Amino acid sequence: MNQPESMQMEQSGSPAWWRRSVVYQVYIRSFADGNGDGTGDLAGLRARLDHLAELGIDAIWVNPWYPSPMADGGYDVVDHRAIHLDFGTLAEADALISETHERGMRFLIDVVPNHTSVEHPWFQAALAAGSGSPERQRYIFRAGRGPGGDEPPTNWQAVFGGSAWTRVDDGEWYLHIFDISQPDLNWQHPEVRDEFDSILRFWVDRDVDGFRVDVAHGMVKDRSFPDAPVDLLDDRGQRLPDGSHPHWDRDELHQLIRRWRAVLDEYDNRMMVAEANVHPDRLPLYLRPGEYHQSFNFDLLKAKWSADDFRSIIVGSAARAAAIGAVSTWVLSNHDIVRHATRYGLPPGIDYERWLLDGPHDVLDAEAGARRARAAVMVTLALPGSTYIYQGDELGLPEVWDLPVEVLEDPTWERSKHTVKGRDGCRVPIPWAKHGSSFGFGEGPSWLPQPPIFGDLSVEAQKGDPASTLNLYRSAIRLRGDLFVADEELDMLDLGVDILAFRRGSGATVVVNMGSTPLPADDLPPGEIVLSSGPTIGTKLPPDAAVWLAPES
Ligand code: GLC
Numbered sequence: 368m369n370q371p372e373s374m375q376m377e378q379s380g381s382p383a384w385w386r387r388s389v390v391y392q393v394y395i396r397s398f399a400d401g402n403g404d405g406t407g408d409l410a411g412l413r414a415r416l417d418h419l420a421e422l423g424i425d426a427i428w429v430n431p432w433y434p435s436p437m438a439d440g441g442y443d444v445v446d447h448r449a450i451h452l453d454f455g456t457l458a459e460a461d462a463l464i465s466e467t468h469e470r471g472m473r474f475l476i477d478v479v480p481n482h483t484s485v486e487h488p489w490f491q492a493a494l495a496a497g498s499g500s501p502e503r504q505r506y507i508f509r510a511g512r513g514p515g516g517d518e519p520p521t522n523w524q525a526v527f528g529g530s531a532w533t534r535v536d537d538g539e540w541y542l543h544i545f546d547i548s549q550p551d552l553n554w555q556h557p558e559v560r561d562e563f564d565s566i567l568r569f570w571v572d573r574d575v576d577g578f579r580v581d582v583a584h585g586m587v588k589d590r591s592f593p594d595a596p597v598d599l600l601d602d603r604g605q606r607l608p609d610g611s612h613p614h615w616d617r618d619e620l621h622q623l624i625r626r627w628r629a630v631l632d633e634y635d636n637r638m639m640v641a642e643a644n645v646h647p648d649r650l651p652l653y654l655r656p657g658e659y660h661q662s663f664n665f666d667l668l669k670a671k672w673s674a675d676d677f678r679s680i681i682v683g684s685a686a687r688a689a690a691i692g693a694v695s696t697w698v699l700s701n702h703d704i705v706r707h708a709t710r711y712g713l714p715p716g717i718d719y720e721r722w723l724l725d726g727p728h729d730v731l732d733a734e735a736g737a738r739r740a741r742a743a744v745m746v747t748l749a750l751p752g753s754t755y756i757y758q759g760d761e762l763g764l765p766e767v768w769d770l771p772v773e774v775l776e777d778p779t780w781e782r783s784k785h786t787v788k789g790r791d792g793c794r795v796p797i798p799w800a801k802h803g804s805s806f807g808f809g810e811g812p813s814w815l816p817q818p819p820i821f822g823d824l825s826v827e828a829q830k831g832d833p834a835s836t837l838n839l840y841r842s843a844i845r846l847r848g849d850l851f852v853a854d855e856e857l858d859m860l861d862l863g864v865d866i867l868a869f870r871r872g873s874g875a876t877v878v879v880n881m882g883s884t885p886l887p888a889d890d891l892p893p894g895e896i897v898l899s900s901g902p903t904i905g906t907k908l909p910p911d912a913a914v915w916l917a918p919e920s
Contacts (some may be wrong), residue, residue, distance in 0.1 A: 400809025712736025
């Protein structure tokens with residue numbers, strides 16, 4: 368097999384750290400509030416680092432922490448070389464990075480190259496300088512169409528709803544593929560390219576171990592500005608098989624990736640992972656030698672609770688990655704999607720966004736969702752490659768689907784004209800204690816209200832309970848080191864249509880019952896059960912349960 372860059376080895380000769388790591392995603396404003404203002408911050412994260420060390424994770428990825436008006440949860444950046452005042456200071460960031468390293472974990476940050484905030488000094492300068500000015504060249508300003516230029520330059524739609532163009536006072540339009548407050552940068556401009564090289568160096572010099580690159584499939588636009596085919600104005604436009612969309616996944620953007628990779632390669636052992644929501648056949652392009660080390664694989668995020676779905680995604684993703692000497696990443700939840708403990712409790716095929724808004728909410732089987740979420744992480748932690756855990760998954764947190772609309776902050780809510788509730792329900796601050804006005808998140812109430820059930824799901828409530836989800840995660844991450852990370856072999860086993868089963872190179876096997884009838888214990892592969900997702904297995908593997916079996920010695 369062609370394995371570029373010798374399997375991406377470290378100098379020690381073992382596979383590079385990020386090929387087998389468990390990465391924990393910290394949504395900073397909702398992780399822990401150290402100063403009592405209701406918003407998570409660096410002080411809170413520093414105080415809770417031991418929780419992450421005890422969990423056994425290898426790396427932390429922190430969502431954007433930069434100065435920002437927070438129109439899109441911090442993905443609207445004003446200054447890429449500083450920390451938001453609500454989160455802390457650069458000195459605290461330095462301390463956090465080194466305290467993370469002292470505990471043997473790596474530290475990744477988010478970089479947002481597709482757009483800035485409207486409050487970024489460059490955009491403010493562009494507005495002030497006017498049409499035709501060099502300042503406007505760093506963004507994408509165009510004249511409108513139709514009489515008086517009153518129509519947007521193209522039919523392109525913003526991800527959060529409405530036209531992707533907004534008109535400024537002098538009549539020109541600027542492009543924003545996301546929110547109106549997030550103008551797209553012009554990556555053809557040398558100053559934009561130089562600026563991001565310098566931003567990457569700034570943070571690597573402060574000892575971050577790498578970057579999660581936001582909207583890695585955006586950035587380059589067709590400069591002839593054609594309309595997009597009308598049936599591809601929605602999400603499907605991002606996932607075309609051929610790079611033909613005017614502003615998603617265009618071939619030219621790979622030159623930019625190579626440039627960033629060259630910057631990272633000036634240092635030892637740094638990595639970058641792409642958020643590229645593209646067609647599965649296009650994903651390997653981002654992982655070619657000299658490009659990204661890793662790319663999120665979002666296919667499991669979209670999978671139903673079905674052995675068929677999981678199997679085909681696992682086999683396909685692993686094969687596509689192996690063909691280019693890469694390994695896949697496995698993601699069940701993040702800050703952009705309904706939490707998987709809730710997704711798996713909903714009828715298959717339901718549209719989550721509509722369900723959040725309109726229900727019917729009594730179709731949710733929260734207990735089944737919780738059981739399945741526990742089983743699902745025993746799949747992702749046992750697969751070759753790296754696994755990303757979203758904060759609160761280790762507590763089995765569900766989506767807070769009943770947030771009152773008055774508290775919603777996701778721009779999607781307004782931009783969709785109140786037809787899409789948005790992503791706040793997975794961003795509710797996480798509970799640390801059984802009681803208290805924000806369940807130990809901070810001293811006072813949190814920026815989004817938490818439901819009463821969060822007390823029972825808190826770290827405090829779970830840590831002493833051997834059967835808790837928190838302890839399942841701790842055990843699974845510890846055992847993963849013994850059973851699953853020494854090699855990248857993966858063999859699927861056939862134990863029936865509703866059973867997902869595979870064996871790894873160590874001989875350890877994973878079996879998940881995704882059907883509705885129990886699997887007799889005699890049908891399990893040989894081996895000793897070393898971990899199970901349910902309280903007791905008895906003589907049968909019940910529906911919605913998973914086991915890990917170690918080879919008999
Ligand atoms: C990514 C982020 C999302 C953000 C968007 C725009 O998809 O994960 O939270 O809204 O980019 O920056």
